[in-house]
Amino acid sequence: MRQFILFVLSCCTLNVLAAQTEISNATVRQPLPGKTLSAGYFSIRNTGTNPIALLAVTSPQFDSVELHAHQMTDGMMQMVEVDKIAVAPGQSVHLQPGGLHLMLFGPTQPIQLGQQVPLQLRWSDGTMQSVSANVTRIPKQ
Numbered sequence: 001m002r003q004f005i006l007f008v009l010s011c012c013t014l015n016v017l018a019a020q021t022e023i024s025n026a027t028v029r030q031p032l033p034g035k036t037l038s039a040g041y042f043s044i045r046n047t048g049t050n051p052i053a054l055l056a057v058t059s060p061q062f063d064s065v066e067l068h069a070h071q072m073t074d075g076m077m078q079m080v081e082v083d084k085i086a087v088a089p090g091q092s093v094h095l096q097p098g099g100l101h102l103m104l105f106g107p108t109q110p111i112q113l114g115q116q117v118p119l120q121l122r123w124s125d126g127t128m129q130s131v132s133a134n135v136t137r138i139p140k141q
Contacts, residue, residue, distance in 0.1 A: 020046060020047055020048025020050070020052060020125075021044055021045065021046055021047070021048075021052060021087070021121075021123065021129060022044070022045040022047055023042050023043070023044060023045075023121070023129065023131045024042065024043045024045070025041070025042055025043050026040070026041070026042035026119065026131050026132065026133035026134065027040065027041050027042070027133055027134050027135070027136045028040045028102075028104060028111070028117045028119075028133040028134070028135050028136070029135075029136060029137070029138045030111055030112070030113055030135050030136065030137055030138065031107060031111055032138065036105065036106050036107065037103060037104065037105050037106075038062070038103075038104040038107070038111065039097070039101050039102060039103060039104070040057075040065070040095070040101065040102030040103075040104055040117075040119070040133055041094075041095045041096050041097070041101055041102070042095050042131065042133065043092055043093070043094045043095070044085070044087050044092065044093045044094075044095075045087075045091075045092045046087040046088060046089055046090065046091055046092070047090075048089055049089050050089060050125075051086060051087070051088050051089060052086075052087055052123055052124055052125060053084040053085060053086040053087065053123065053124040054067065054084060054085040054087070054121055054122070054123060054124075055083070055084050055122050055123065055124055056121075056122040057102055057119055057120065057121055057122070058119070058120045058122075059104065059117055059118055059119050059120065060108065060118060061107060061108055061109060061111065061117050061118065062104040062105060062106055062107055062108065062117075063105055063106030063107075063108065064104075064105045064106060065102055065103070065104050065105070065119070066081050066102070066103045066105070067081065067082050067083070067084065067085055067100070067102065068080065068081055068082065068100070068101050068102065068103045069082050069099065069100050069101075070098055070099060079103070081103075082100075084124065085100055102119075111135055112135060113135055113136070113137060114134070114135060115134075115135045116132040116133065116134060116135070117132070117133045117134075117135060118130065118131075118132055118133075119131045119132070119133055
């Protein structure tokens with residue numbers, strides 16, 4: 001009985017911790033014909049009183065997902081993988097073109113416009129959060 005009570009309490013604690021982040025405007029770009037990568041964007045709001053960081057993202061519709069940023073190196077803008085995306089208490093961080101974003105590699109099935117792509121977010125506090133991202137077109141350059 002004691003183990004059951006501890007299990008229930010730990011589940012409740014995880015739900016409280018996971019509630020400190022709000023995700024909005026989640027999108028994944030439809031891969032260009034013949035390409036096997038895509039980009040993902042969303043906004044993160046930390047509604048809690050503690051800092052939190054996004055450590056990883058997975059999706060059953062892609063072989064792998066990486067956290068990326070753009071940085072200037074030797075006068076050239078380059079994409080680089082980052083190990084986390086930190087969000088201070090009461091602050092928001094926006095994953096967007098030209099900044100922080102997701103890179104999604106190897107679609108496991110065709111990705112269609114308007115489809116929902118499930119994303120599983122892993123946070124620094126040990127919680128997981130499920131998000132659905134809407135598939136959108138890559139804007140014309």
